[in-house]
Amino acid sequence: xxxxxxxxxxxxxxxxxxxxxxxxxxxxxxxxxxxxxxxxxxxxxxxxxxxxxxxxxxxxxxxxxxxxxxxxxxxxxxxxxxxxxxxxxxxxxxxxxxxxxxxxxxxxxxxxxxxxxxxxxxxxxxxxxxxxxxxxxxxxxxxxxxxxxxxxxxxxxxxxxxxxxxxxxxxxxxxxxxxxxxxxxxxxxxxxxxxxxxxxxxxxxxxxxxxxxxxxxxxxxxxxxxxxxxxxxxxxxxxxxxxxxxxxxxxxxxxxxxxxxxxxxxxxxxxxxxxxxxxxxxxxxxxxxxxxxxxxxxxx
Numbered sequence: 001x002x003x004x005x006x007x008x009x010x011x012x013x014x015x016x017x018x019x020x021x022x023x024x025x026x027x028x029x030x031x032x033x034x035x036x037x038x039x040x041x042x043x044x045x046x047x048x049x050x051x052x053x054x055x056x057x058x059x060x061x062x063x064x065x066x067x068x069x070x071x072x073x074x075x076x077x078x079x080x081x082x083x084x085x086x087x088x089x090x091x092x093x094x095x096x097x098x099x100x101x102x103x104x105x106x107x108x109x110x111x112x113x114x115x116x117x118x119x120x121x122x123x124x125x126x127x128x129x130x131x132x133x134x135x136x137x138x139x140x141x142x143x144x145x146x147x148x149x150x151x152x153x154x155x156x157x158x159x160x161x162x163x164x165x166x167x168x169x170x171x172x173x174x175x176x177x178x179x180x181x182x183x184x185x186x187x188x189x190x191x192x193x194x195x196x197x198x199x200x201x202x203x204x205x206x207x208x209x210x211x212x213x214x215x216x217x218x219x220x221x222x223x224x225x226x227x228x229x230x231x232x233x234x235x236x237x238x239x240x241x242x243x244x245x246x247x248x249x250x251x252x253x254x255x256x257x258x259x260x261x262x263x264x265x266x267x268x269x270x271x272x273x274x275x276x277x278x279x280x281x282x283x284x285x286x287x288x289x290x291x292x293x294x295x296x297x298x299x300x
Contacts, residue, residue, distance in 0.1 A: 002026040007069030011174040015208035050093040068113040098153040110160040113151040119144040129276040130222040167226035171204035190250040195234030197272035200226040203289035243296040
């Protein structure tokens, strides 16, 4: 089997590549940097530039499935200009892949695209599964809705389409966790707002395994990429502190304070989505990190 990965150099992409190599799955990947192009027996890079509608179509040679992760990070201040980049990076890259596959002979049978639980509305009481019929009203929900819509274009080519809605990814190699750990290590950590907002988290290893599992078992449709036991922001913060043997002595950080510092991006810290992992479990996936305590112990 050979998989083409977009966004392979990001924290999720790197883990997926690692899983593929462990399973003896060959990897092609796309990069916007010609200096990052590498070629080995199991790992080959190809250049693309979604902004310029340019792609090396040799990237599809011998490929059975595509894992599509490419998109500008949302963990950067959301200026009006950057919000356009967050959206266009996902739309343009997807459209380029669809357009390219339309024009060539290929063996691609499945596309598994990243998505996000930011699609679900902010709620302290709802428990969302993939059948929920409705979207949130945040900028992230707008992005995910547009993203999932264009990904659906692959199905018009007779390709199986799968989407993994990713939650809060816990990794010691980047993302949110190292940023949460820093203030706690220095004794100035605290929960955000009421601390009651739900955090549907997942260990990076389980997330990468889910992407590969969806490909290996040709699962179609939408799957939530979250662990089985979501926690509140207060519980998450306290669990990190306990794992590090650090006290939490400061009061919760007010929402208005973080809005002043982060602008509109502050919603990443305060929106609440309690999300179910039942569907992927019913397909036979077994989580290695089922509880937050074991995940944090492994990472920290």
